[in-house]
Amino acid sequence: MKGLKAKMIYFVTFISILCMAVLLSISYKISYASLHEEFKGKSIETTKKYSEEFDKWLGIESTNLMEISKNINHFKIYDYDKLQQYLAFQLKEKKSTSSDIYALFPNNRMVSGADWIPDKSLNFRERPWYKEAIKTKQVFFSNPYFDPAFKKIVGTISYPIMDNGNLICVLAADIHFDSITNEVQKAKVSEESYGFLLDGQNNIIVHLNKDYNPDGKTTKNLSQIAEGKLKTLSDNIKNNGEGFEKYVDYDDESKFFTFNKLSAVDWTFVIAEPTHVLKDKLRDLLKGFLIALIISIVISISSVYCLVSKLLKPVRELTDYTKYVSEGNLDKNIIIKAKDEMGELGSKFNDMLNSLKNIVSNINTVYSDVINSSHDLNSKASSLGDISKEISQAMEQISFDAVSLSENMSKQHKSVLDFNEKIDMMSLGMDMLKKSSNDKGAIIQANIQNLNQLGNVNKKMDLHFQTIYNVIESFNESVTAINGMTSEIVGISEQTNLLALNASIEAARAGEYGKGFAVVANEVKNLASESAKTADMISSSIEKLLKEAAKFDAIKQESLQIESFRKEISGEVLNSFSLIQENLKDDMSKIGELLVQIKDIDSSKENIKTIIENVNEISQQSASATEEITASIQSHTIIIDEMIEDISYLDNKVEELSDSVKRFKL
Helix, strand or coil: CCHHHHHHHHHHHHHHHHHHHHHHHHHHHHHHHHHHHHHHHHHHHHHHHHHHHHHHHHHHHHHHHHHHHHHHHHHHCCCHHHHHHHHHHHHCCCCEEEEEEEECCCCEEEEECCCCCCCCCHHHHEEEEEHHHHHHHHEECCCEEEEECCCCCEEEEEEEEEEEEECEEEEEEEEHHHHHHHHHHHHHCCCCCEEEEEEEEEEECCCCCCHHCCCCCCCCCCCCCCCCCCCCHHHHHHHHCCCEEEEECHHHCCCEEEEEEECCCCEEEEEEEEEEHHHHHHHHHHHHHHHHHHHHHHHHHHHHHHHHHHHHHHHHHHHHHHHHHHHCCCCCCCCCCCCCCHHHHHHHHHHHHHHHHHHHHHHHHHHHHHHHHHHHHHHHHHHHHHHHHHHHHHHHHHHHHHHHHHHHHHHHHHHHHHHHHHHHHHHHHHHHHHHHHHHHHHHHHHHHHHHHHHHHHHHHHHHHHHHHHHHHHHHHHHHHHHHHHHHHHHHHHHHHHHHHHHHHHHHHCCCCCCHHHHHHHHHHHHHHHHHHHHHHHHHHHHHHHHHHHHHHHHHHHHHHHHHHHHCCCCCCHHHHHHHHHHHHHHHHHHHHHHHHHHHHHHHHHHHHHHHHHHHHHHHHHHHHHHHHHHHHHHHHHHHHHHHHHHHHHHHHHHHHHHHHHHCCCC
């Protein structure tokens, strides 16, 4: 019992662990996907938020430059001195964000708000901020650079000033990127994340690693840093506006890179976050799952232990009582108070015990009857012994007479042999006739089978004819449908003609009163649409008719095959009856031969008659002995009848015992 309890506990524990492990795996995968999506969404949302702030800041700078440009254009401040004074005034207002505001004229003359006079050998008209502003006729942001004079990241923003389609100058400002630099350095999704900013060529503008920031001499490209580990990321940034990807960073740590392009300028803001941040969250979640698993297993084992103990208590009682019954004790019933399957098992066990008691009682009764019948059979067997002695004496007399009969039979042996030979020949002929009759029977049986197959063929033909009738009915329905649709088309055509007539009448009243014609034309259009629908319905009916016609062809082919098979069977039946005719001719010939043999037997009849007379004489001598034997046999018969009755009685008792035992399976 301990083994059963342990097995049940082990099994339920194993199932619980297995189910919880499967649940844990599924939950972990779902949680990983959910956390990953949450992590990804948060990173993308943060990146977009900072990108929008950068766009907003750049938009403000663009607006400021365009306002200055509008004022210059509106007040026609094209004089170099006046323009310098105006730009100096604006620079003073925006000194916190700009290092200089200047205008470059087509003659390469530069007017600076900071009163900076460049070297005349410098051709600023080849600078990207000048050329791109003229080309796009919009605000243009050049790639930022490190200004050694201010020791800051500076970028040039430019905008063309046009007058009646003619270029006056290109207004530009060198703005400080302190605000953007500070925001990029503050941008984080988690404590271990950092942000960096790229220009249109993926050159680094701001980065956590100061070695990658511009130094006034060179700029670092994202695809070239960290031994090219981020080249794939650089390529994807060029091809996509936003993304969330996983790479190994410059510090050899795996990180998620979330990037988003700014809308105001072709720059990209990127946030890098270590992948272990996500793994740490998953690890904490996994710990919770494991704790839940352990608690569930403990609860399952405790519950199973209590349940198994309760379930096995009736089993223990039943086992103890079974041991008691196995010792031959049938005087008690087991009492199980449970109302579940175990209680039902105890009840069935008591029923089995009661049946066993009845069987044992029945066996004892049958045993007593068998003993009594056995004594009666012994006494009757003694009587049969005495009668057997009398029969033996009578048999000695019959034996003596049989010797005389044998001597007489020897004399007639030759005649009997001849008679036997004729009988054998006749028997052989009859055997041949029997064999021939059997052959006829087999042939007739084969013909019956063929006729049965013909019956099956006729049934198939009936089914095919029924299918043909159904197809014909379907054809009739389709034709009826076509007739109905044709009537609809005729009706529609008549209405169309009437409407056309009305349209003609209305057309005669054309002019500004031609609105009625439009209504009629619309009705004609609707009727035409109904005609098209009806035509489609006719097309569908025609397709249905074609499909039904295809069924006709298939049924025709199968009917031809069935007809061929029927002809083949008919040929076999005809051949079989031909064989029967030939066998009948052979039988007639054999019957003639048997008639001749029967005539020979008739000629030997006298000899056999003489033999029978001699045998009759000897039989008369044996009659008296036979009468004595008959009397003894009658006495034996009476005793045997009584024995048969006793045996029949015993057989009935044994049958009762057998019926009682049949319910048990060994």
